[in-house]
Amino acid sequence: MQGTTGTTPQPAATYPPTDRTVPTRAADRACYDRELVHSILDEGYVCHLGFVRDGAPVVLPTLYGRVGERLYLHGSTGSRPLRMTGQADPGLPVCLTVTHVDALVLARSAFHHSINYRSVVVHGTAYDVTDPEEKRTALDALVDHVVPGRSGDSRPANKKELAATAVIRLDLREVSAKARTGGVNDEPEDLGLPHWAGLLPLRQGYGAPVADPGLAPGTPVPEYLSAPRP
Amino acid sequence: MQGTTGTTPQPAATYPPTDRTVPTRAADRACYDRELVHSILDEGYVCHLGFVRDGAPVVLPTLYGRVGERLYLHGSTGSRPLRMTGQADPGLPVCLTVTHVDALVLARSAFHHSINYRSVVVHGTAYDVTDPEEKRTALDALVDHVVPGRSGDSRPANKKELAATAVIRLDLREVSAKARTGGVNDEPEDLGLPHWAGLLPLRQGYGAPVADPGLAPGTPVPEYLSAPRP
Numbered sequence: 314m315q316g317t318t319g320t321t322p323q324p325a326a327t328y329p330p331t332d333r334t335v336p337t338r339a340a341d342r343a344c345y346d347r348e349l350v351h352s353i354l355d356e357g358y359v360c361h362l363g364f365v366r367d368g369a370p371v372v373l374p375t376l377y378g379r380v381g382e383r384l385y386l387h388g389s390t391g392s393r394p395l396r397m398t399g400q401a402d403p404g405l406p407v408c409l410t411v412t413h414v415d416a417l418v419l420a421r422s423a424f425h426h427s428i429n430y431r432s433v434v435v436h437g438t439a440y441d442v443t444d445p446e447e448k449r450t451a452l453d454a455l456v457d458h459v460v461p462g463r464s465g466d467s468r469p470a471n472k473k474e475l476a477a478t479a480v481i482r483l484d485l486r487e488v489s490a491k492a493r494t495g496g497v498n499d500e501p502e503d504l505g506l507p508h509w510a511g512l513l514p515l516r517q518g519y520g521a522p523v524a525d526p527g528l529a530p531g532t533p534v535p536e537y538l539s540a541p542r543p
Numbered sequence: 544m545q546g547t548t549g550t551t552p553q554p555a556a557t558y559p560p561t562d563r564t565v566p567t568r569a570a571d572r573a574c575y576d577r578e579l580v581h582s583i584l585d586e587g588y589v590c591h592l593g594f595v596r597d598g599a600p601v602v603l604p605t606l607y608g609r610v611g612e613r614l615y616l617h618g619s620t621g622s623r624p625l626r627m628t629g630q631a632d633p634g635l636p637v638c639l640t641v642t643h644v645d646a647l648v649l650a651r652s653a654f655h656h657s658i659n660y661r662s663v664v665v666h667g668t669a670y671d672v673t674d675p676e677e678k679r680t681a682l683d684a685l686v687d688h689v690v691p692g693r694s695g696d697s698r699p700a701n702k703k704e705l706a707a708t709a710v711i712r713l714d715l716r717e718v719s720a721k722a723r724t725g726g727v728n729d730e731p732e733d734l735g736l737p738h739w740a741g742l743l744p745l746r747q748g749y750g751a752p753v754a755d756p757g758l759a760p761g762t763p764v765p766e767y768l769s770a771p772r773p
Contacts, residue, residue: 333601358644358658358745361591363602371563372593372602374642374662412604414588416753417771423686423697424704428588432604456653460743467653467738474654497755508697509765510755513690515588520744523646525727527734528741535739538649 333436334489344490353433353490354379357411358459362386364407364439377409378454382485384409384435385442385451387478404438409483417513421499421506429493429512436487442480451480462537563666564719574720583663583720584609587641588689592616594637594669607639608684612715614639614665615672615681617708634668639713647743651729651736659723659742666717672710681710692767 327345328334336343344350359374378385386409416429442448452475453464470478497510522534557575558564566573589604608615616639646659672678682705683694700708727740749771752764 333599358647359642359660361593361602361640361642363591363593363600363638365595365598365600368595369563369636369666370593370595370600370602370638371666372591372638372640372664374640374660376658406599408593408600408602410591410602410604412589412591416750417588417689419690419693419697419768421698422700422704423682423694424700424708426686426689426693426697428606428689430589430604434602436599436601452653456656459647459656459658460649463649463656464653467649467656468651468733468736470652470654474652478654496753499755499757503698504757505759506698507759507762509752509762509768510758512753513768513771514750514753516748516750518746518748520646520746522739523726523742523744525729525740527729528739529735529737532737532739538739538743 328486328488330489331436331487334434334487336489336491339491342491342493344492345488346490347485350433350485350488350490351379353413353431354384354411355458356413360384360386360409360411362407362409364405376455376459377411378451378456378458380450380454384483384485385454385480386439386483387452387455387480404440405481407437407439407483409435409437414515415494416515418493418497419510419513420497421503421508421510425498425500427493427498429495431490431492433488433490435483435485437483437485439481439483442482445475447482448475448478448480451482452478460537466535466537558716558718560719561666561717564664564717566719566721569721572721572723574722575718576720577715580663580715580718580720581609583643583661584614584641585688586643590614590616590639590641592637592639594635606685606689607641608681608686608688610680610684614713614715615684615710616669616713617682617685617710634670635711637667637669637713639665639667644745645724646745648723648727649740649743650727651733651738651740655728655730657723657728659725661720661722663718663720665713665715667713669711669713672712675705677712678705678708678710681712682708690767690771696765696767 360377361372362375363372375386412432414430418427420426456464522538590607591602592605593602605616642662644660648657650656686694752768
């Protein structure tokens with residue numbers, strides 16, 4: 314993993330570690346680099362949002378978008394976490410996590426089986442977005458997060474839709490990335506075992522676009538759908 | 544979505560809905576069918592495990608395995624959630640979520656952009672697994688969850704490794720699946736807009752296996768790696 318603040322003091326380029334973002338184990342896999350955090354966040358489609366309800370944890374998958382150092386999430390004004398931010402002043406404590414699985418790691422020993430992954434964990438407090446301008450910015454970011462550039466090629470939300478959409482924001486302050494990369498870590502005495510060992514890479518790909526049956530004949534597939542993510 | 548207990552009373556085939564598993568919105572997307580729940584769980588590589596620490600939510604990605612109606616998770620005996628189960632009697636309240644993104648849904652209106660997904664949310668209490676036999680079963684399940692059949696083609700954990708591995712169990716009791724399927728839901732007045740609309744399917748694929756450099760020349764790639772998941 315890339316440098317932490319401990320080894321490369323670049324305050325502007327990293328998030329300051331906190332008690333919550335320094336792991337109790339495999340601390341060498343943790344990283345606070347903003348660019349790495351942004352790239353992991355931007356590559357995901359859904360995050361897993363955790364909050365506490367009646368003293369118990371709840372984890373729900375949800376869409377998100379990023380604008381600089383702020384994440385936006387949205388949902389119906391009737392949905393649970395969003396209603397709670399409206400009621401709870403000052404905001405709702407949340408933990409937001411995004412994970413990519415990059416490879417299966419098959420070791421000779423069962424014990425050393427693992428996966429290569431990249432994840433980002435954001436701790437913080439989510440607040441309702443009430444300013445109409447920020448809400449529009451957030452909704453554009455949410456659409457562009459699904460397909461970059463798409464917000465400019467769709468009808469913007471009208472007043473009724475804006476009113477029906479709750480948006481919450483979560484600032485990137487207490488943030489860490491964690492990753493496992495590289496190969497198999499077997500014990501020296503296991504290297505002679507006959508079992509195949511190595512990595513099986515996982516890749517996310519796209520199928521062919523499926524046009525809506527109501528689409529006017531001849532409507533071209535937008536170029537941005539040919540490779541929506543780098 | 545398939546039938547809920549309300550429409551298809553098959554107690555043995557479904558999980559009983561509870562206050563926590565009946566969503567406040569889009570309740571028609573919720574489902575309690577055991578087979579569907581199992582299939583979504585079995586297709587995932589990592590779950591997102593939520594728990595409460597110092598009153599705040601924490602969501603961490605982690606491997607898991609399923610044996611019937613029981614999920615197993617593991618980690619170092621030094622890791623946070625697992626240490627907590629050891630300290631906290633009777634167990635640790637958790638929420639475990641697994642999500643698959645199946646397609647991006649591009650509507651003519653920004654508001655109706657969405658994704659097709661399948662997710663499972665499990666509420667419950669996680670307990671330490673201390674029985675050595677159950678621990679071995681759990682570790683086999685964890686390895687076989689990554690690649691079915693792999694536990695039989697690797698060196699089993701020895702006593703030292705077993706002692707260093709904490710395993711927790713979570714029973715499938717309070718469980719729901721949720722899914723969005725189908726096409727675009729645009730407003731009738733938007734159907735004439737010039738924007739392309741439809742689905743962009745997402746697919747998870749495998750790259751070519753990358754053998755560990757220390758592997759004896761000629762070690763064949765196991766057949767189960769050619770199509771590790773259906």
